Amino acid sequence: MSEEKQQVSRRQFLNYTLTGVGGFMAAGLLISPIRMAIDPVLKPSSAGEYANVGLAVEDITTEPQRVDWKIDQVDGWYESKVNRSAWVFKNENDEIMALSPTCTHLGCVVSWEGSEDHPNEFFCPCHDGRYYKDGTNIAGTPPTRPLDLYDHKVENGMLYLGKAQVRGEA
Ligand code: FES
Numbered sequence: 001m002s003e004e005k006q007q008v009s010r011r012q013f014l015n016y017t018l019t020g021v022g023g024f025m026a027a028g029l030l031i032s033p034i035r036m037a038i039d040p041v042l043k044p045s046s047a048g049e050y051a052n053v054g055l056a057v058e059d060i061t062t063e064p065q066r067v068d069w070k071i072d073q074v075d076g077w078y079e080s081k082v083n084r085s086a087w088v089f090k091n092e093n094d095e096i097m098a099l100s101p102t103c104t105h106l107g108c109v110v111s112w113e114g115s116e117d118h119p120n121e122f123f124c125p126c127h128d129g130r131y132y133k134d135g136t137n138i139a140g141t142p143p144t145r146p147l148d149l150y151d152h153k154v155e156n157g158m159l160y161l162g163k164a165q166v167r168g169e170a
Contacts, residue, residue: 050153050160055088057154060096064089064112064122064133067098069161086150086161087112087122091134099135100148100164110147122147135167 053069064087073082086098087110101109103124110131114123121138122131130138135147151162 050162052158053161055159057157060090062090098150098152098161103129104145105129105142
């Protein structure tokens with residue numbers, strides 16, 4: 001009788017042990033994919049963040065100058081450094097303008113006075129796209145809307161740039 005009781009007890013012990021170990025292993029297998037699935041959602045978005053582009057406001061003139069910087073980009077689980085560029089200058093109202101150099105036609109890179117034939121304009125060499133100094137596309141050239149304009153702010157005398165905003169069609 002007592003031996004039978006001990007056998008049942010041993011069986012129960014094995015059942016509990018195997019169930020426990022199996023449950024522990026199943027939890028371990030499930031936690032990793034669940035964490036991977038929700039981790040990017042829990043991370044704060046980098047959208048809208050401003051970056052110090054290394055340009056002092058006192059060095060910004062009415063002549064567009066190109067600034068380049070890198071941002072940390074999180075794309076799902078993939079984190080990388082991404083290059084950003086802008087043409088920065090002060091307009092006639094002494095306001096800071098930071099234009100994206102990406103042509104709004106097909107995405108080539110525009111340059112300030114990139115063509116000797118078109119001074120005082122932004123020029124895209126891919127299909128002769130042209131923009132006025134304020135980034136407005138010139139009618140009759142391929143681009144159909146102005147260059148994007150970066151959000152900006154000034155802190156401790158340094159220029160910070162945020163997201164490039166699409167502007168309306170000219
Ligand atoms: S990509 Fe700039 S004009 Fe076509």
